[in-house]
Amino acid sequence: MIFIAMFSLTLNLLLLFLPPILCQPIEETVLLKSVVISNHSGPLNEHSLGTYFDRVGDLKIKNSNISDLSKGTLKLLSQLQNLTISDSSIQKTEDDVFSSCCPTLRVLRVTNWKDMEEEDLRGIGTLPLETLSIDHQNLTQLGEDIFRNTNLKCLSLDHNNIKYLSNAVFDDLYQLEELSISWNDLDELPRDVLAPLKRLKTLKLETDRFSKFSWVNLTYLPELTEIYLTKKQMVEVNLWGIQEKAPKLKDVYLVGNDGIVTDENEGPTIHF
Structure with a gap:
């Protein structure tokens, strides 16, 4: 079922109330801004999308079973800026469905795409993405080239069962300002993995697996302004010398744990 959440439509005015000089046909225009596809089963193509979907700016697919998604379909969405896929099963017709598909796409959010694998993200480097959120997926590790050629400013990789991060996985993310890799299966954060992120301002590492954190875990991050390390298993935070790194x-932020031991220092404010 397809719901149009928001649209603007120019209607023909009643000619009865118009002066004679203005009694001309008014061209009908439809400018769809936001469309939600919910509980839809079947293909997602030109027929199911309808006439005006080339004007959609925001598309949400949720709770659906899409049997056919192609690059051709995505190319019809020539004005698309925001795409959200959540709680759905989507079968692609080609491996690189995102490659050069959407010239205006700025935000891509994926949550619980039931059939998603890492190779489904091939081609995101060909998109003008600024925000990428991949949450609640089973991506135990990420290939070194997955973010190649991207210009992301915001990246979220929460709840993905990530066990390992290659030192080179973030190498192309020179523009990144916010990174969230919370609630994964990392026992520690490889220090060098953050080395390319010289514009990073916000780092979110909320987890139940870290028991200690110190400046040794960080590389030099000249723009970093805030860190989230919240959770109950954290027993010690040592920020001595942190100003040299950040x-x-x-x-x-250590909200939710009053039992953490912190060293007294003149560094950042610690929020419990």
């Missing part, structure tokens, strides 16, 4: 760091 001179602009102002806030460390």
